[in-house]
Amino acid sequence: MDLDFSAAENAFRAEARAWLTAHVSTSRLPSLETAEGFAAHREWERALFADRWSVVSWPEEYGGRGVSLLQWLIFEEEYYAADAPGRVSQNGINLLAPTLFEHGTPEQRARVLPPMASGEVIWAQAWSEPEAGSDLARLRSTAQRTEGGWRLTGQKTWSSRAAFADRAFGLFRSDPAADKPHPGLTYLMFPLDAPGLTVRPLGRLDGKPAFAELFLDDVFVPDEDVIGAPGEGWRVAMSTAGSERGLTLRSPGRFTAAADRLARLWRDEADPADTALRDRVADAVIGARAYELFAYASVSRIAAGESIGAESSLNKVFWSELDIALHETALDLLGPYGELADDAADAPAHGGWAEGYTFSLAGPIYAGTNEIQRDIIAERLLGLPKGRR
Amino acid sequence: MRFLLDTEQRAFAKTLDGMLGSSDTPSTIRSWAAGDPGPGRTLWSRLAEAGVFGLAVPERHEGLGLLPVELGVAFTELGRHAVPGPLVETVAAAALLDRLGDRAPAETWLPRIAAGAALVSLCAPDAGSPYALDADTADAVFVVEDDTVWLAAGRGPLQRSSDPARRLFRPTGATVLVEGPTVRAATSYATDVAALTTAAQALGLGRALLDHTVAYAAQRTQFGVAIGSFQAVKHRLADVLLALEFAQPLVHSAALALASDAPSARRECAAAKVTAGEAAYAASRTALQVHGALGYTEELELSLWIRKARALRDAWGTPAACRSLVLAP
Numbered sequence: 001m002d003l004d005f006s007a008a009e010n011a012f013r014a015e016a017r018a019w020l021t022a023h024v025s026t027s028r029l030p031s032l033e034t035a036e037g038f039a040a041h042r043e044w045e046r047a048l049f050a051d052r053w054s055v056v057s058w059p060e061e062y063g064g065r066g067v068s069l070l071q072w073l074i075f076e077e078e079y080y081a082a083d084a085p086g087r088v089s090q091n092g093i094n095l096l097a098p099t100l101f102e103h104g105t106p107e108q109r110a111r112v113l114p115p116m117a118s119g120e121v122i123w124a125q126a127w128s129e130p131e132a133g134s135d136l137a138r139l140r141s142t143a144q145r146t147e148g149g150w151r152l153t154g155q156k157t158w159s160s161r162a163a164f165a166d167r168a169f170g171l172f173r174s175d176p177a178a179d180k181p182h183p184g185l186t187y188l189m190f191p192l193d194a195p196g197l198t199v200r201p202l203g204r205l206d207g208k209p210a211f212a213e214l215f216l217d218d219v220f221v222p223d224e225d226v227i228g229a230p231g232e233g234w235r236v237a238m239s240t241a242g243s244e245r246g247l248t249l250r251s252p253g254r255f256t257a258a259a260d261r262l263a264r265l266w267r268d269e270a271d272p273a274d275t276a277l278r279d280r281v282a283d284a285v286i287g288a289r290a291y292e293l294f295a296y297a298s299v300s301r302i303a304a305g306e307s308i309g310a311e312s313s314l315n316k317v318f319w320s321e322l323d324i325a326l327h328e329t330a331l332d333l334l335g336p337y338g339e340l341a342d343d344a345a346d347a348p349a350h351g352g353w354a355e356g357y358t359f360s361l362a363g364p365i366y367a368g369t370n371e372i373q374r375d376i377i378a379e380r381l382l383g384l385p386k387g388r389r
Numbered sequence: 390m391r392f393l394l395d396t397e398q399r400a401f402a403k404t405l406d407g408m409l410g411s412s413d414t415p416s417t418i419r420s421w422a423a424g425d426p427g428p429g430r431t432l433w434s435r436l437a438e439a440g441v442f443g444l445a446v447p448e449r450h451e452g453l454g455l456l457p458v459e460l461g462v463a464f465t466e467l468g469r470h471a472v473p474g475p476l477v478e479t480v481a482a483a484a485l486l487d488r489l490g491d492r493a494p495a496e497t498w499l500p501r502i503a504a505g506a507a508l509v510s511l512c513a514p515d516a517g518s519p520y521a522l523d524a525d526t527a528d529a530v531f532v533v534e535d536d537t538v539w540l541a542a543g544r545g546p547l548q549r550s551s552d553p554a555r556r557l558f559r560p561t562g563a564t565v566l567v568e569g570p571t572v573r574a575a576t577s578y579a580t581d582v583a584a585l586t587t588a589a590q591a592l593g594l595g596r597a598l599l600d601h602t603v604a605y606a607a608q609r610t611q612f613g614v615a616i617g618s619f620q621a622v623k624h625r626l627a628d629v630l631l632a633l634e635f636a637q638p639l640v641h642s643a644a645l646a647l648a649s650d651a652p653s654a655r656r657e658c659a660a661a662k663v664t665a666g667e668a669a670y671a672a673s674r675t676a677l678q679v680h681g682a683l684g685y686t687e688e689l690e691l692s693l694w695i696r697k698a699r700a701l702r703d704a705w706g707t708p709a710a711c712r713s714l715v716l717a718p
Binding site: 282383 | 606624645712715
């Protein structure tokens with residue numbers, strides 16, 4: 001058992017760090033949840049892609065470097081330690097791409113992945129509906145067979161980044177007569193500027209138009225944009241859900257970097273006699289380290305040929321609660337400045353805590369609520385009997 | 390990097406688990422608590438034969454080398470079966486004696502510790518407690534303070550612990566064994582070993598508590614269904630698993646840090662200690678709640694595990710002390 005990186009891994013880390021040092025601006029980009037910020041972040045994606053840092057774990061043919069899962073973790077650690085901009089492409093890269101790698105056709109991969117990697121096409125996730133959040137079996141939007149493709153009708157909501165994105169992916173009911181609610185769903189990709197499609201931005205808790213409602217009225221989608229077999233969308237989507245809850249959405253680097261910033265903030269600002277706050281800072285630092293080490297253990301298990309299944313639910317609950325604890329503690333440390341928005345004139349110079357806090361509050365809600373995750377942990381990992389929710 | 394136990398380490402854990410599982414530890418614990426160390430000493434010898442104490446003794450003193458990762462593996466199993474006795478104190482004393490400038494105490498005690506012939510207690514008031522665990526049974530009680538190691542000559546009356554299997558005494562009449570600047574560094578290392586092995590013990594204890602409670606929740610029915618099908622029960626148990634699963638890698642990485650004498654070792658042992666200690670304590674609270682009045686009953690064997698969890702949480706580094714160490718510059 002060891003935690004030592006190989007010479008090649010250390011060299012990769014040094015190369016990533018050097019590139020990030022040379023390219024990350026010292027001034028923060030505007031929030032990616034605004035039109036101006038979205039455009040600025042798209043430019044940043046282009047810069048990452050130009051030097052092949054946008055999707056390091058992908059095969060080279062799609063613009064990646066074909067590096068190992070561990071090297072990806074290393075890149076992410078460096079990325080967040082450098083305080084580099086948030087990834088506006090993350091829905092595509094973290095959720096759609098793994099699905100295409102597993103279930104897509106070679107034609108789909110060749111067509112969809114390179115523009116996703118370059119930021120030319122930014123993807124939104126369109127799973128939730130007014131009646132279906134964590135319970136995707138209740139999806140009602142339909143896909144009706146037509147010549148050469150499908151016609152989509154219905155409503156999607158809370159669609160992350162759809163206010164400014166180019167395309168979306170989601171599940172639609174293609175066989176309303178299916179005997180169970182899960183079969184009969186089809187996984188489709190569609191353009192957000194298609195005829196018949198209306199995008200209505202929705203303000204988030206902090207007022208930023210971070211997501212949107214989509215109204216689909218007979219929107220045509222060609223057959224080539226169906227992922228996997230029609231009617232098999234549930235099974236296809238579950239592989240994406242695993243990615244979303246597991247490591248690929250929330251790499252440890254994000255939390256270790258935030259914990260480092262929190263520990264610095266504590267040293268600079270805190271009253272050392274406030275042991276209650278000290279304990280919370282320590283717990284956040286330990287939590288970030290625990291999450292990092294848990295990731296290393298998972299990567300080691302995957303490298304040894306084991307697979308990670310329901311355990312992604314452990315990850316999901318842990319990182320989402322850690323994220324909130326990190327940000328709440330930072331806001332408490334900032335005292336009266338904690339309530340200031342990041343763009344307020346008096347906001348702390350080391351900013352970002354306010355938006356990070358708002359973002360963290362969504363963690364226990366999306367990607368399957370933490371209540372659903374705890375059910376999965378209890379039933380699949382502990383073997384407890386199923387019951388009424 | 391391969392942050393996983395190897396086949397041999399896993400087999401070692403399985404062997405210990407099997408051996409302890411067939412040893413009727415509950416009656417051993419009850420005897421120990423009642424002041425009869427006979428069955429406990431027999432078990433101690435079997436643990437020594439399996440190599441447990443040799444893991445804390447270097448080869449030049451007839452041990453297997455100080456192997457913190459394997460110690461972590463072994464102590465997780467000792468915790469799982471709630472084995473009584475000054476287990477942590479013995480391996481921490483071995484680490485201390487090995488690192489003192491004076492070789493005589495090491496030559497006297499380490500081969501006996503490795504062989505299981507000596508149970509040793511260690512008391513470090515600066516590390517939090519004025520009491521020596523199991524001083525009535527131990528073959529030697531060492532006391533460390535500032536730059537002096539003392540050998541206790543006697544002990545005060547038994548101070549009953551909330552865990553009846555932990556017998557606490559204040560050492561008395563000490564004579565100086567070793568004095569000098571090497572003592573502080575050796576003590577610091579020994580208390581890190583104590584924090585690590587206590588953390589591992591807590592982790593094993595917590596896993597046993599969870600296993601028992603899950604089995605009970607699946608079998609006990611109320612309102613016509615298994616109580617384990619209630620979301621309120623499920624979520625509490627899921628939280629226990631979460632806490633234990635994320636404490637585990639901290640224990641492993643603390644062991645690796647100790648093995649390589651890394652500067653981060655102190656901080657990592659403290660992080661492992663507070664996290665595993667709190668996880669085991671939460672497991673005990675959940676075990677008690679889910680077992681209901683049954684869990685509140687002393688006759689139930691589970692009580693031996695429940696009562697140990699609180700004591701381990703505070704031994705060799707209270708949560709507050711550990712959190713403070715984690716943030717120390």
